[in-house]
Amino acid sequence: MILVPIGDFPEALLAELSRRTKIPLGPARIDPAVAWNPARGQYDSTRLLAELKAHYPGPVIGATVCDLFIPVLTFVFGEAEMPGRSAIFSIHRLREEFYGLPPDPALLASRAVRELWHELGHLRGLAHCRDAACVMSPAHSVEQVDTKGESYCPVCLERLAGEQPSALSF
DSSP states (O other), X not given: OEEEEESSOOHHHHHHHHXXXXXXXXXXXXXXXXXEETTTTEEEHHHHHHHHHHHOSSOEEXXXXXXXXXXXXXXXXXXXXXXXXXEEEEOTTXXXXXXXXXXXXXXXXXXXXXXXXXXXXXXXXXXXOSOTTSXXXXXXXXXXXXXXXXXXXXXXXXXXXXXXXXXXXX
16 A cells, blocks of 8 residues: 655645655655536546556555545545555545645644545545544544544454454554
């Protein structure tokens, strides 16, 4: 598993996420321009997943500041193959500035690590969890991101227990 920046992802935050999750950084950035949708003014997350798969043969998660969408939703915080080898998450709507508030780097890092763990859970085959404190609980707003924890609940951990050692081990 590697963590790859897509576009101009903040270097300090990328390093922090790598440190906190123990996921090494990939060798290069991906250009998000291929996924730009001018009609929506957003980036197609499914197209970016395909780009990640085309550039990296093994498991990869992309980190971006781009505003992501899938056709049936206004926006997504991330997307992953379930199970699979590519995932992506965005900090665009996790930033306090998006809501007209002053920047809060610590809060952004906490939100970003939750979304990273969430998408990695999908890569390992985990579906959404009913436990609101579990990192695998669904989030359709930043408030829902804030209510979940940074770890998997006992049920999700048990489901992961059959997995081989990976970036999800802690």
